[in-house]
Amino acid sequence: MTVNAESTAGVQTWRDLPAAQQPEWPDPEALRDVIADLESYPPLVFAGECDQLRARLAAVAKGEAFLLQGGDCAEAFDAVGADQIRNKLKTLLQMGAVLTYAGSVPVVKVGRIAGQYSKPRSKPTETRDGVTLPTYRGDSVNGFEFTEAARIPDPERLKRMYHASAATLNLVRAFTTGGYADLRQVHAWNQDFVKNSPSGQRYEALAREIDRALNFMNACGADPEEFKTVEFYASHEALVLDYESALTRTDSRTGQLYDVSGHMVWIGERTRQLDGAHIEFASRVRNPIGVKLGPTTTPEDALTLIERLDPDREPGRLTFITRMGADKVRDRLPELVEKVTASGAQVVWTCDPMHGNTFEAASGHKTRRFDDVLDEVKGFFEVHKGLGSHPGGIHVELTGDDVTECVGGGDEIFVDDLHQRYETACDPRLNRSQSLDLAFLVAEMYRDQ
Numbered sequence: 001m002t003v004n005a006e007s008t009a010g011v012q013t014w015r016d017l018p019a020a021q022q023p024e025w026p027d028p029e030a031l032r033d034v035i036a037d038l039e040s041y042p043p044l045v046f047a048g049e050c051d052q053l054r055a056r057l058a059a060v061a062k063g064e065a066f067l068l069q070g071g072d073c074a075e076a077f078d079a080v081g082a083d084q085i086r087n088k089l090k091t092l093l094q095m096g097a098v099l100t101y102a103g104s105v106p107v108v109k110v111g112r113i114a115g116q117y118s119k120p121r122s123k124p125t126e127t128r129d130g131v132t133l134p135t136y137r138g139d140s141v142n143g144f145e146f147t148e149a150a151r152i153p154d155p156e157r158l159k160r161m162y163h164a165s166a167a168t169l170n171l172v173r174a175f176t177t178g179g180y181a182d183l184r185q186v187h188a189w190n191q192d193f194v195k196n197s198p199s200g201q202r203y204e205a206l207a208r209e210i211d212r213a214l215n216f217m218n219a220c221g222a223d224p225e226e227f228k229t230v231e232f233y234a235s236h237e238a239l240v241l242d243y244e245s246a247l248t249r250t251d252s253r254t255g256q257l258y259d260v261s262g263h264m265v266w267i268g269e270r271t272r273q274l275d276g277a278h279i280e281f282a283s284r285v286r287n288p289i290g291v292k293l294g295p296t297t298t299p300e301d302a303l304t305l306i307e308r309l310d311p312d313r314e315p316g317r318l319t320f321i322t323r324m325g326a327d328k329v330r331d332r333l334p335e336l337v338e339k340v341t342a343s344g345a346q347v348v349w350t351c352d353p354m355h356g357n358t359f360e361a362a363s364g365h366k367t368r369r370f371d372d373v374l375d376e377v378k379g380f381f382e383v384h385k386g387l388g389s390h391p392g393g394i395h396v397e398l399t400g401d402d403v404t405e406c407v408g409g410g411d412e413i414f415v416d417d418l419h420q421r422y423e424t425a426c427d428p429r430l431n432r433s434q435s436l437d438l439a440f441l442v443a444e445m446y447r448d449q
């Protein structure tokens with residue numbers, strides 16, 4: 001990887017275009033210093049790993065694998081701890097094991113992790129008790145605390161994001177390759193969930209089948225290396241372009257540009273303007289790219305995105321993450337899938353059942369109903385089944401902790417419970433049990449498909 005200004009000049013073209021949702025940094029000189037520092041830091045990921053993920057996603061695009069992408073809505077600097085990281089990873093691994101068995105296909109595991117520190121917001125300001133302050137835009141930009149000082153964007157936070165991402169990734173790599181993620185261990189955790197949680201008991205039959213399959217392998221003397229380690233990738237929204245472009249490097253093997261802040265980055269629903277800076281940035285880097293598609297997306301938008309981001313029609317390059325809402329997915333998704341398929345592009349279709357289903361409870365908490373989340377995934381599967389296309393995966397906001405942020409689920413959380421452990425810095429996440437619930441239910445859907 002080289003990092004000289006000339007070799008990465010090609011990634012700066014976004015600067016000539018309108019960039020939505022960028023922080024208003026008060027001191028341009030301080031920002032320039034931070035960018036210079038970030039440009040001198042080592043990459044967080046290796047370009048070859050991004051290529052490997054693109055190959056895995058190509059299998060998803062062809063219908064030969066399933067994508068599980070999940071993690072926090074917004075990571076927080078004060079939550080970079082061993083317990084939080086382990087719990088998140090554990091939950092994703094447990095979900096992955098269930099989906100792998102039921103779908104009989106490899107599950108590509110990608111965390112919203114080690115870089116998910118920046119948030120696009122609906123409004124630039126927030127008012128409480130007559131006081132109006134800039135809105136919280138993620139720990140990479142300003143503080144969550146509702147004070148004037150905390151809400152001023154501070155570019156030094158971009159460096160903290162880099163270091164927090166590095167520490168997180170380091171532990172994730174240690175867990176996934178050092179024995180913690182052994183499939184037999186992951187299955188034992190799933191058995192605990194099935195045995196000990198009221199909602200888990202519904203999945204006893206599936207858990208028993210997985211148990212038998214593992215016992216059979218054991219009896220045959222099989223002890224494959226693949227059981228002992230897990231391939232796990234990191235992703236986040238490429239929102240703050242000063243950070244993403246400062247972390248872009250020329251790959252010395254190929255001479256191409258990679259955003260080495262994460263393996264995969266995505267462009268959000270609020271920043272996917274076809275002539276905007278975010279799409280321009282994403283068009284310049286070789287990482288696998290995701291784009292969120294909300295209910296107002298037209299087939300022409302989708303086709304133009306393909307033209308801009310995947311001109312060579314390379315399976316695995318582009319993932320469309322649809323987030324329509326449970327009430328719209330059956331109506332809006334079919335035309336998009338039909339027209340994209342007819343264009344010959346082989347994208348990954350994955351379902352984010354979170355962002356189209358948010359509402360505010362009477363208590364003022366932003367929340368989501370587990371049933372709506374499930375219904376959007378069901379609608380997504382129905383649409384793809386009807387069209388003969390591949391429902392490639394799910395993209396979920398979740399945590400491994402027992403928070404009370406979304407209502408419903410097998411171990412039901414009621415609206416009146418929301419205040420008990422409402423810990424998200426932005427949007428509500430599925431807790432551990434709701435996430436496992438979802439995995440078992442999606443596994444059943446995938447199997448029926």
Ligand SMILES: O=C[C@H](O)[C@H](O)COP(=O)(O)O
Binds near residue numbers: 073120122426
């Ligand atoms: O996570 C996604 C967005 O940042 C979030 O949905 C925006 O939320 P807001 O409407 O509270 O700004």
Ligand SMILES: C=C(OP(=O)(O)O)C(=O)O
Binds near residue numbers: 268323352355
């Ligand atoms: C902001 C997000 O989603 P969307 O762009 O779909 O609203 C997100 O996934 O964090």
